[in-house]
Amino acid sequence: MPIAFPAAEGHVRAAPGKARQWAMVIDLRKCDGCKECTLACQTEHALPKSFEWIKVFEVKDSQGGKYFMPRPCFQCENAPCLRVCPTGATFRDEEGVVLVDQVDKCIGCRMCMEHPVPQIKGTVGKCMFCVHRTDDGKLPACVEACAMEALYIGDLVEDVATNGNETVRLSTFLKENDAFRYKEDLGTGPRVYYIAGHGQLLDN
């Protein structure tokens, strides 16, 4: 079933040729908080300034220092926002990306926003891992824009992730760098992994 996304200017989703299960890795050691990812995202999806589908938080760590934490949609495998949608406007595509059908179905009740998620536009829009770009074999806008190469887009099927320059084996990369998922204990199964540096304690 082809689905149109307004944010991608009438792009019609074709059935993807290859089975992918997208995931993202964010290397906090590299992020310098420049917010190029946010800007690229806003340009790509024609969003106003207050809409940050990938939002860069400045976090104070326990050592008194600070670091930056970009937060896209986590594309949870057991997504609470998807469960509460009354019309099925929020759905998961074949590649594991949680999408909102803003064209036909979303009624704007914002029930999904009670969960760590997205934003208003009459309907609710959210980070969509740039499925319109990945379908065309292009990197998501934020990954492409990140000059620090801190953002990796990966595929859980092929077990591979790339930041556009460096390509790593996803599982090995996560394991060797003690990657974690934010609020993993909520059991939502996020598909976004973080790699923390020294003294970076995210859960406080």
Next chain:
Amino acid sequence: MTALRRILATAGLVIAMAAPFGGAASADHVRAIAEVKVDHAEKLEKGYVLAVKLRGSDGKPLNTATVRFYQTVEIFGPREMLIATAVTDGQGNASIPYLPARLGQHEIVVRFPGRDHVGAAVAKHTFDATVAAAPHRQAVPPLAAFSANVPYGVGVVVLSVWGLIAFALFGTVRGVLQGGRDRAIRKGDTA
């Protein structure tokens, strides 16, 4: 074992090739020659062992040389995915265990970047993986099987409530309409 996909094992073919000299290479350089070999691991479910033998064009093994193992992948264009880094031993051998993510054709690329007086080397080897890691599984929400049935139970309750309301309304309307034709009129009725 059930999590592993196993078919018949196929023997690895060995293809070795020498990397051309770099443009800036000087005459006293020794060429490096790498040979890649892919074997099944001792325990079949562990996958494969990727081995490289590195020697100079003079025939001497290159020891303590850092080599990188890559796999050619197709993600936003063809890319080389780093599998692991290893250091050669006294015989110029280095090996790493490797469990592919999926079955089928895999191209392994081993790169030696070169070092003092030794040129770089690249070796590629293609093999057909018959053992692979468990595929990624979408997380199943807890209690999913049970939860799926709850709506039916609730549906029955909702429908019975609707039925009761309809009965209260239409039953009463019908009762009043029919009762109006009743002969037995209560006392006090002047009709």
Next chain:
Amino acid sequence: MDARTRGLYVERALWPIGRGDRNFWLAVGGLSALVALGLYAYVYQLQNGLWVTGLNQKVSWGFYIINCVFFIGISYGGAMTGAILRLTNAKWRAPLTRLAEATAVAALLVGAVFPIIDLGRPDRFINVILYAQVGSPIVWDVVAIGTYLVASLVFLYLPLIPDLAIARDLLGSRANVLGKVYGMLSLGWRGTHAQERALARGVGILAVLIIPLAISVHSVLAWLFAVTSRGAWHSTIFAPLFVLAAVLSGVAAVILVIAALRKVYGLQAFITAKHFRYLSYLLIALGMGYLYFMISEYLTEGYVAAEEIAPVLESIFVGQYAPSFWAFAIGGLVLPLFIAGLPGRYPVARACLASILVIAGMWLKRFLIVVPGMAGPIMPWEWGRYSPTWVEIAITVGAAAAIPLMLIVFFRFFPVMSVHELDEIEGVEPAPRLAPAFAGGEE
């Protein structure tokens, strides 16, 4: 009760029908103006989108959801009062049930509209039915509220049948066209045994049904919050807490409606201080229950003070929401219990004052549930802000005005007190066709 009193009762019950003195038109005019203001604000919101409200990406639920919970809560109290009084066969209920049930329907109609006002795309509301996902609390809400609305309307209509017959028979020239409507709606009621049986059965079913239905509506509203992963909402006591809050505010609203209409329609002879005392007792019992539930909630949450709840509780008890919270806890919960409960003079006035405080307090409490719960951080570093704009305030005021307006208009056409119920309680069995009740005639 002697025939004379009954005659007077019937006269007063039918008195508002078709009459409009200056005060009536003033009230209707004033309330309509407020409703029109609310409608204007909504049209403005429709044209410009939810941007014109104070809602934002972080605090995406505000006044509308608060109002939805609040008004449906009031409705619930009305329905419960009516149903409980009927089921317990309270002898003093006759003049009150109609008012309680009408209040229930009016408040429900207003409350049920708010989720739609809150939608970003109300034009697509039908999608909730077309593509209903049974797992969504919004769908539960639509089903529960829809069912409850239908049941409330039926519950209002059925006991009205005999009274409509009385109106049909007695009003005569005062209701030409209306007389025909009464004739139709009263279904040829003559008070035969068969008719009484049918009516008693229908009303009995609904009186039993309306209580679990009302509980379900408010539980589902509570689950709208409680099933989310927001720490401050994710609480098992939410559903009972919401239910109790609803009955509490509902009983308070019923007290106010009864007091107001008693004065306006001159029902003092039938609705006496005794009624207000009984209703005050009900209010006190519910208020103490609510206090207990609330302490239980805050104690269990606050003692552990989990990471995601602690900042919210802090903001409520000592932070930016503390003035609202303590105003609610002291002024809207504890104080009214004493005002209504202490023995002494002016029971009616005190019951009304307590009710006003309770209603204001319960609105504040809903605010304290919705807004800090949303503004509180999901990621530990982001607090949201919410300040409603004139659009939300105008719609809220308009909605609040719509309830008395609907009641006034409704009772201009339908008997304000149940005559049939009085007869049933008093053991009088007249089904007067041409009974000269106005003259205090023999029965």
